[in-house]
Amino acid sequence: xxxxxxxxxxxxxVSGTQSVDRALALLQAxxxxxxxxxxxxxxxxxxxxxxPTVRRLMLALIRGGLVQQDPxxxxxxxxxxxxxxxxxxxxxxxxxEIAADAVVRLARASGDTAFVNMRRGSGAVxxxxxxxxxxxxxxxxxxxxxxxxxxxxxSLAILSALPDAEVETLLADNADxxxxxxxxxDADLIWRDVALTRLRGFALNPGRVVAGSWGVGVALRRPxxxxxxxxxxxxxxxxxxxxxxxELAALxxxxxxxxxxxxxxxxPQTLAQEDTR
Numbered sequence: 001x002x003x004x005x006x007x008x009x010x011x012x013x014v015s016g017t018q019s020v021d022r023a024l025a026l027l028q029a030x031x032x033x034x035x036x037x038x039x040x041x042x043x044x045x046x047x048x049x050x051x052p053t054v055r056r057l058m059l060a061l062i063r064g065g066l067v068q069q070d071p072x073x074x075x076x077x078x079x080x081x082x083x084x085x086x087x088x089x090x091x092x093x094x095x096x097e098i099a100a101d102a103v104v105r106l107a108r109a110s111g112d113t114a115f116v117n118m119r120r121g122s123g124a125v126x127x128x129x130x131x132x133x134x135x136x137x138x139x140x141x142x143x144x145x146x147x148x149x150x151x152x153x154x155s156l157a158i159l160s161a162l163p164d165a166e167v168e169t170l171l172a173d174n175a176d177x178x179x180x181x182x183x184x185x186d187a188d189l190i191w192r193d194v195a196l197t198r199l200r201g202f203a204l205n206p207g208r209v210v211a212g213s214w215g216v217g218v219a220l221r222r223p224x225x226x227x228x229x230x231x232x233x234x235x236x237x238x239x240x241x242x243x244x245x246x247e248l249a250a251l252x253x254x255x256x257x258x259x260x261x262x263x264x265x266x267x268p269q270t271l272a273q274e275d276t277r
Contacts, residue, residue: 037075
């Protein structure tokens, strides 16, 4: 009897954990939907879950204020509580807050499109895009776009700054997505890109994600050495040829060091605040 009770408790615990994981995955999918929002069918497709399960979990997220559904379009968006939690996390993770002015300077100095990207698990998400003055622009990242690590200049810069063992694990984790969504990429190609990035001192995307859209990127590190994200610039192919690619990388590196200095100044303040709680 006791054994059966223990097994039932364990089964319930597993089921509860699975529901939490599924709800978090749906919340992340809504976040990636950005301002456009995401439909119920879109959530079902992205999650691979059945309609009743998705509806049940979305109702729970709505009750918690993490998600809201537009009454007119029926599309799902992040809710007020998600905004509050993001605001509370800003002192520790507010990369955009610290890097925003650097992205503006990069766009003005280069004339090209500048980005700040943040690592998000096995991927990199674009936090902000700033257009330069050059009239011909590329169809590169938009705010909220997420790529697997290694795909795109900023994402490649992040991956290349990680230890080899972690790179190996991340490529294995992303193998299915790379095969399905980025057929021109595979682990061998990304490993070669990582080696070249480390040799050059900056990442270069030679138009692999969007034809004709080239990019350069450099990683951003936190005071503890962990990789926080990356700065990158994108332009048409003719504007990314040597020696200009290295010149743009030098601009990125200068701004990256400034951001890292700000992160280092902020970290002691954050730790001190936590110690007083």
